[in-house]
Structure formats: C-alpha cells, structure tokens
Amino acid sequence: MDKERGGKDFCEDKSVSVSVRQILSCCWGEYCVSHVVGDYQLREVEKALGCYGNKNGCFVFYCERCGEYIFQSMGCNSRLCSCCGKRYADQWAVNLSGAMFGVSHRHFVMSVPDSLWSFLRDWDVMRAYMDAAIKAFEDYFSLIVRRSVRVGVIVVLHPFGKDMRFQPHLHLLLTEGGFDNAGVFVKCCYVPADGFRKKWQYEVLRKLQEAGLPNEVATLMYEKYRKGFYVWLHKRGTINHSKLIARYVGRYVRHPAIANSRITFFDGKIVKFFYVDHEDRQVNVEMAAEEFITALIQHIPPSQFKMIRYYGAYARSVKGKYGTKVRSSIKQLNLSHFGFEKLIYCPYCHHKLGFVAYCKKPPPPNKEKLEYWIESSNQKTRN
Numbered sequence: 001m002d003k004e005r006g007g008k009d010f011c012e013d014k015s016v017s018v019s020v021r022q023i024l025s026c027c028w029g030e031y032c033v034s035h036v037v038g039d040y041q042l043r044e045v046e047k048a049l050g051c052y053g054n055k056n057g058c059f060v061f062y063c064e065r066c067g068e069y070i071f072q073s074m075g076c077n078s079r080l081c082s083c084c085g086k087r088y089a090d091q092w093a094v095n096l097s098g099a100m101f102g103v104s105h106r107h108f109v110m111s112v113p114d115s116l117w118s119f120l121r122d123w124d125v126m127r128a129y130m131d132a133a134i135k136a137f138e139d140y141f142s143l144i145v146r147r148s149v150r151v152g153v154i155v156v157l158h159p160f161g162k163d164m165r166f167q168p169h170l171h172l173l174l175t176e177g178g179f180d181n182a183g184v185f186v187k188c189c190y191v192p193a194d195g196f197r198k199k200w201q202y203e204v205l206r207k208l209q210e211a212g213l214p215n216e217v218a219t220l221m222y223e224k225y226r227k228g229f230y231v232w233l234h235k236r237g238t239i240n241h242s243k244l245i246a247r248y249v250g251r252y253v254r255h256p257a258i259a260n261s262r263i264t265f266f267d268g269k270i271v272k273f274f275y276v277d278h279e280d281r282q283v284n285v286e287m288a289a290e291e292f293i294t295a296l297i298q299h300i301p302p303s304q305f306k307m308i309r310y311y312g313a314y315a316r317s318v319k320g321k322y323g324t325k326v327r328s329s330i331k332q333l334n335l336s337h338f339g340f341e342k343l344i345y346c347p348y349c350h351h352k353l354g355f356v357a358y359c360k361k362p363p364p365p366n367k368e369k370l371e372y373w374i375e376s377s378n379q380k381t382r383n
Contacts, residue, residue: 018263018271020080020256020296024049026268027289035290041297044078051076051084061353063346070346070353079300080256092308096173101152101313101322103185104176104240109232110200111169113225119213120168123305128211130155132204133170134311140199141178145186149178152313160257162275163285164295169230176238179313183322189238197228204229257299 024045032042061070077084110133112120120126137151152175161167177187205218258273264284265272271292274284287295301307313322346353 017260018266019260020082020258020263021048021051023263023266023271023289023292024080026266027293031290031293035294037297038300038302040303041300043303044080044300045297047076047078048080051078051081059358060356061346062356063349063351063353065349065351066346069356080296082256082260096154100173101175101185103187104189104238105173106176106191106233106238108172108174109169109230110172111167111230112204113221113229114167116208116213116217116221117166117168119208119217121166122211123302125208125211126157126159126168127305128207129168129204130157130170130309131311132200132207133172135207136196136200136203137172137174138178138312139203140191140196141188144190144192145177145188147180147186149180149186149188150313150318151175151178153311154314155309155311157307157309159299159301162277163283164257164292166298175313179322185322191233193231193233194227197231199228200231201225201229257296 028045028049031037037045058071062068063070112129120129133155134151134153137153138149141151142148154173156171156173157168158171159166159168175185176189177185179185201221205213205221209215209218262275263271263273266289269289270286271289272284272286274282277283310316310319313319345351
C-alpha cells in the first residue's frame with residue numbers, strides 16, 4: 001500500500017465518479033478465481049452487485065395522524081452497498097433515539113494496542129472483546145457510586161480505520177450512571193480516565209485470555225501499557241438529547257469500509273482513494289484492485305454475528321424492569337423474499353402506518369402528482 005501526504009485538495013479530479021460497486025463489477029469474477037472467499041462474503045457481494053438502490057421500487061404507506069405518505073425503498077441491505085447502508089444506519093438511529101432511557105448518556109471509544117489486532121481476527125474472539133466493555137463499566141461505576149448499579153450500554157463494533165485496514169475498536173453509548181437493585185437511577189457524571197483505562201485493560205485482557213490469548217502476551221501488555229489501554233470520551237461530554245448521540249453513532253453502523261466519495265481513480269487494475277487523518281491532513285492511498293477488494297471484504301462478519309450488542313440495563317431480558325417507558329419508534333419486519341425491511345410505524349409520530357401500494361418505480365419529486373402516481377401504480381399492480 002502506497003501512501004502520500006498532501007494538502008487540502010482532497011481529490012485528484014473532482015469530476016471523477018467511481019463506486020465500490022463499479023470496482024466489484026469489474027474485478028469480482030477474477031478475484032474469486034484467485035482468492036478464497038467465504039460463503040457469507042460471497043452473499044454480501046452478490047447482493048450489492050444486484051442492487052439498484054431506489055430504482056428497485058418502493059412500498060408506500062400513509063400516516064393518518066401526520067397526513068403524510070411514507071416511502072420505503074427496496075434495497076439489497078448488503079454491508080457493501082453505500083446506498084442501502086446509509087438507509088439502514090438512518091433507520092437504526094431513529095429507532096435507537098426512541099428506545100434510549102430518558103437519562104443523559106456519554107459516547108466512549110475504546111480499543112486495544114495494534115499488537116493484539118491479529119488475535120481479534122477470529123469473530124468468536126471479537127464477541128469476547130465486546131463483552132469486556134460492559135464488565136468494565138458496571139464494575140467501575142459501582143465502585144464510584146459505592147453501590148451495585150446496572151449501566152445501560154450499547155456497543156457498536158467498528159472493525160476498520162479510515163485507511164480500510166483492520167483496526168477493531170468499539171463505540172459505546174452508555175447511561176451516565178446506572179440503576180440500583182430497587183430500579184432507581186443513580187447518576188454518575190465523573191469517570192476518572194486513568195483508573196478506567198486500567199480497568200478496561202484488565203477486563204479485556206482477562207476475556208481474551210479466556211479465549212486463548214497466551215498468558216505471556218497478557219503479561220507483556222501490562223508491563224508495556226502501565227497507564228492502561230485506549231479510552232476516548234467524546235469532546236461534548238454529557239449528551240442529553242438522544243437524537244444527537246444516535247445520529248452521531250449511526251454513522252458507524254453497517255456501512256462499507258470506504259465511501260464512494262473518497263475513491264478518486266480506478267482503471268480496472270489500480271484504485272486510488274484518500275482519507276483525512278487525525279491531524280486533519282489528507283492521505284492519498286494507491287492499491288491494486290485485488291488488494292482493495294481484500295481490504296473491503298475482510299470486514300464482513302459472518303451472518304449470525306451481531307455488530308451491535310445491548311448490555312446491562314439495555315439488555316432485552318431486563319430492560320423493562322426499570323419502569324421507564326421505552327419502546328422502539330420503528331418496528332421492523334424482515335421480508336426476506338423482497339430483501340428489505342418494511343416500516344410498521346411512522347418514523348415521525350410513531351402512529352401505525354397504513355399500507356397503500358407497492359410501486360415498481362421511485363415516487364415523483366412533485367407532490368402534486370403523487371396521488372395520481374399512487375393510483376396508477378395500484379391499477380398496474382391489480383392488473
């Protein structure tokens with residue numbers, strides 16, 4: 001991988017329009033001949049290649065309370081599709097904002113040294129990596145407030161960095177405090193960073209040792225990182241509005257390792273793209289097409305692996321016991337035959353939606369033509 005630092009002009013050619021789908025369409029067949037591809041990776045790529053985004057058509061619903069039509073575009077739901085990935089992330093963010101407890105939250109990012117990344121390539125080990133987060137928070141918050149509390153934690157696994165390399169780190173949404181045994185929320189605004197880094201280090205190394213990490217490697221990690229492992233707190237600190245935090249973290253949910261807007265060149269053999277590093281500098285990257293595809297599909301998890309997990313007070317089995325009126329703002333029904341998710345409740349007022357029609361084409365931008373368009377689509381469907 002070749003890298004070259006530059007200035008603020010991010011793209012070599014602003015007029016260039018290259019997509020992940022275009023690269024896969026050109027090179028995937030040859031790539032499968034020369035590389036070992038997992039069944040779950042093959043399925044995700046094939047879904048993305050067969051997707052036409054909003055051109056696939058849509059289902060139309062009507063909300064009597066809002067007096068508005070709601071459209072649900074059909075898509076592939078592939079983890080490699082930029083169009084469907086954004087739609088999934090947007091729906092998840094809306095859903096999450098309606099499902100969070102009415103308390104203040106914080107956003108943490110947690111990771112381990114890069115020398116441990118190779119051990120995390122096993123997806124079973126990655127589960128242990130995510131499990132360690134809730135243990136660290138519950139024990140540490142209980143220590144601070146001097147009583148046993150159950151923290152609500154939502155963990156989002158983000159397996160890649162801006163350069164598409166394997167860089168597994170965790171984004172966490174957590175309640176700023178926890179529920180005690182009586183169901184009373186105990187607020188805890190202050191989390192000593194130094195102490196918590198050490199607690200995170202201890203819990204994640206303990207979990208990884210249970211998963212097979214050699215003891216001598218764990219001992220080396222304690223000796224080398226005496227201040228603990230990486231923990232970053234969002235600069236906003238406390239976030240009281242659930243929609244803000246959900247929208248922010250929603251960017252990390254189910255989207256490809258690279259956005260189409262960052263790809264600047266593709267000639268069938270070479271791919272060029274850029275990213276902006278933590279010092280706000282552009283880094284230009286050049287890869288062979290097969291190297292690019294390898295970097296892309298390595299982040300696809302097995303079909304049963306959950307990239308988003310709910311722990312503590314947010315765990316499904318205990319969430320209702322705390323007496324907080326929490327429900328999802330969008331209930332979803334998986335329709336595997338169509339390959340998309342159907343809206344049941346209005347994303348704006350949460351009123352139950354009425355099904356109107358299935359349309360083979362996307363809706364017209366002119367609202368005056370909308371009712372005629374829906375009626376025409378209904379007639380074609382009936383015929």
